[in-house]
Amino acid sequence: MAFDAERYDREVIKPLRGQHGRLPPGNLAARYAVEPGWTAQDLVRHLAVVRRFWQDRAVGPDSRAEICRLLIRADEELIRTAGELMNDPAWWQEHGAAPPGTSPRQVRNRIRDEVSAARTTMPTERGPDQTSVWGGERPVDPSWRAEARAFILARLDGPAGAAASAPPVRTAGAEGGDTGAAATAGAAASGQRATDSPEFVPELTVTALGARGDQCRVRVSWRDAGPAQVRIRRCATPPPWRAKTPLSRAEMEAFGAELTGSREESDGEVRLIAEVPVGYHLYVPFLIDRERVTMGRFVALGIAEPVRRLLAERRGDDVVVTWIWPHGARYAVVEWATSDATSRHEVSRSAYASGNGFRIPAVTRPTVARVTVVSDVVGDEARSAAREVVLPPRPVAVSYTLNRQPLWYVRRRLTVRIRADAELTGVTVTVVLGAEPTLPEDAEQGTVLAESGPLDLRAGEPHDLEVIVPALPRRGHPYWIRCFVRGPVPTVVALPAVESMKVT
Numbered sequence: 001m002a003f004d005a006e007r008y009d010r011e012v013i014k015p016l017r018g019q020h021g022r023l024p025p026g027n028l029a030a031r032y033a034v035e036p037g038w039t040a041q042d043l044v045r046h047l048a049v050v051r052r053f054w055q056d057r058a059v060g061p062d063s064r065a066e067i068c069r070l071l072i073r074a075d076e077e078l079i080r081t082a083g084e085l086m087n088d089p090a091w092w093q094e095h096g097a098a099p100p101g102t103s104p105r106q107v108r109n110r111i112r113d114e115v116s117a118a119r120t121t122m123p124t125e126r127g128p129d130q131t132s133v134w135g136g137e138r139p140v141d142p143s144w145r146a147e148a149r150a151f152i153l154a155r156l157d158g159p160a161g162a163a164a165s166a167p168p169v170r171t172a173g174a175e176g177g178d179t180g181a182a183a184t185a186g187a188a189a190s191g192q193r194a195t196d197s198p199e200f201v202p203e204l205t206v207t208a209l210g211a212r213g214d215q216c217r218v219r220v221s222w223r224d225a226g227p228a229q230v231r232i233r234r235c236a237t238p239p240p241w242r243a244k245t246p247l248s249r250a251e252m253e254a255f256g257a258e259l260t261g262s263r264e265e266s267d268g269e270v271r272l273i274a275e276v277p278v279g280y281h282l283y284v285p286f287l288i289d290r291e292r293v294t295m296g297r298f299v300a301l302g303i304a305e306p307v308r309r310l311l312a313e314r315r316g317d318d319v320v321v322t323w324i325w326p327h328g329a330r331y332a333v334v335e336w337a338t339s340d341a342t343s344r345h346e347v348s349r350s351a352y353a354s355g356n357g358f359r360i361p362a363v364t365r366p367t368v369a370r371v372t373v374v375s376d377v378v379g380d381e382a383r384s385a386a387r388e389v390v391l392p393p394r395p396v397a398v399s400y401t402l403n404r405q406p407l408w409y410v411r412r413r414l415t416v417r418i419r420a421d422a423e424l425t426g427v428t429v430t431v432v433l434g435a436e437p438t439l440p441e442d443a444e445q446g447t448v449l450a451e452s453g454p455l456d457l458r459a460g461e462p463h464d465l466e467v468i469v470p471a472l473p474r475r476g477h478p479y480w481i482r483c484f485v486r487g488p489v490p491t492v493v494a495l496p497a498v499e500s501m502k503v504t
Contacts, residue, residue, distance in 0.1 A: 003049045008033055009057075009064070016070075017063045023070050028078075031071070034092050043087050051075065059309060059322045069324070201244060201287045201296030202230055208303050211382035214278050216303045220259065221271045228289040232259040232272060235282050243297045252286050252293050259283065278304035278382050304375040304382035307332065310389045312369065315359070319391045321369055322357040325349060326384070328375040333383075334358055336369040336391065366393045395490040397421045398457075400483045402500045416450075416465040416483055420457040420491075427487030428453030431467050434480040439501070443484045454487075469503060479503040 012031065016023065028034070032050055034043065054075070058068040078086070085091040202222035209217040220232055235256030241247065261274030285296035307323035321334065332347045347358050360369065369391055373384040398420045405413040416431055431450045434440035450467045457463055472479055480501050485491050495501070 003033070003046065003053070005053060008050075008053065013057075013064050013067050016067045023074055029092055036093075038089055040087050040089060043089060043092070047086065059311060059324070201294050202285050203297065204232070204283055204285050204299045206283050206299045206301045208301065208377055209273070211278065211304060211377035211380045214304075214383050214385070215275055216278050216377055216382055217273065217275050218301065218303075219271055219273050220283055220299075221269055222285065224265065224268045224270055225287060228287055230270065231286045231288060233257060233284050233286065234259045234276060235284065236280065238282060239284055239295065239298065241295055243295060245295050247286070247293045247295055249288075249293055252295075256282075256284065278384055280305050302327070303377055304328070304373065304384045306384040306387050307371050307373055310371055310387045312389045312391050314363075314392045314394070317362050317364070317394060319360045319363045319369075320357040321360060321371070321389065321391075323371060323387070325352075326373060326375065328377070329373045329384075330376055330381075331374055332358075333372045333374065334360075334369060335372075336360055336363075337367045360391065363391050364394050367391050393489060395492045396424055397494060398424075398485050398491050399494040399496070401496050402481060402483075412469040412471070414467040414469060414481065416467055418457065418463045418465065418483070418485070419461070420459060422459050424455075424457040424487060424489060424491070426454040427457060427485055427489075427491070429455060429463075429465060430484045430486075431465065432482050432484060433469065433503070434482060435475070436480075437477045439480050440482050446480075446482070449481070472503065474504075 012033065032047065034046065038046070051072075054068040054072050058065050058072055082091070202225055205221045207219045207221075209219055211217070222230060231252070233252070233256035239255060259272065259274050259276070261272050264271045264273070280300065280302040282298045282300050284298040287294045287296065305326040307326060307329075310321070310323045312319050312321050323332075325332075329349065331349065332352070333344065334347055335342055335344045337343075345358070352358060367390075368388050370386045370388050372386045375382050375384065398418065400416055400418045403415040403417060405411065405415060416429070418429060429452050430443045430448060432440050432443050432446035433449050434446035436445070440446040449469065450465060452465050455463060467481075469481070481503055482495075482501060483493065485493050
């Protein structure tokens, strides 16, 4: 069940290109490359490999990276809903896995048909006829239909003034609770004031007004709740309660931070102008009516968000720093410390895309790089919070020679002479005898003849290690002696002449 990365890229990732920020409703087994007949242990190992494949290829400006980021977000949502069930083979059979006897190629090719079907019914904005240029009917969310129908009936059948007092239907962020628009419309239809209904909680509208530095101004507006008090709290994570959940004042005040600012009221609408830090925030309304506190639906708004998935990779003496750009970013500011000063460089999005990242030259020691993004916010410039990444140190070059001592055929002794081009502390040197036709790739592929450490190696100074080679039976190929070095700092070991490593 070895994972074929090239085939997965060709048969799954490539057909999904051109989806414009969304994935079609596809078959899970094909998208995860799950084949029939696997056990739970096979699924656990395979899902870990697939997710690692997505993470490795989600960095970069190309379409494949965008598809992998979409797959990661869809996978995170599926983990929240399914959890450990994804490790159960029976769950995959219930969610689109191919029946027994289906070949792996047939399983993978199913995603192509799904992509073609999704493109055929792709919705377009044409008008009230709700038809697309492809001749298919545009899908409409049933919950939206019910909500809109209740709102329209309230305006048509309600008493005089109901149309003016009924609050409009507003989008209020990605929260899973029921919307309060239908309940508000029903209250208006029966002649009851909206604030008299225990289900009423104001719907928020949040708008960015401008920014300066790392602060931004926002306007939060909602319909007037009459004698009831409405308080807005700001937080970075979703609340633990669903919308319209009754709470105590202590629970409300323990959640998030109070949003304060200048308050205006006109035409039955309340507007709160506040200054908040840049970044991603959730705005949660709370209706306080006497001793009753009811939470409403939160609204999310991100302004000048920081970069995501900041990574640093060593490329010889240089280090390439990559990240995912946030929405609305103009350019990034990269800062890193050198031996005598702090370097600062501005990176445009086009320069980042052409270079597949930002290259920091000649990084010889561990240091930290800070990346800040400058974004446009309603004509102003806002600076995001900085993200930091540790730049990996340059590997130290280590070389060694194998010198046979006099009377080699009698004593069979070797002198291993090791040199490093920079100072190394706490390293361990292992000399291995390999019996395979090829050189041993690591210390576990042979017999350890000698091991010394921890050692402190000075730059350019040799360190000798005496090794005794035992008598070896004759074979059709020679034995090999190889030296391995490991320590707290990455090293690159240069091999000596091949003839010197042979032992017969």
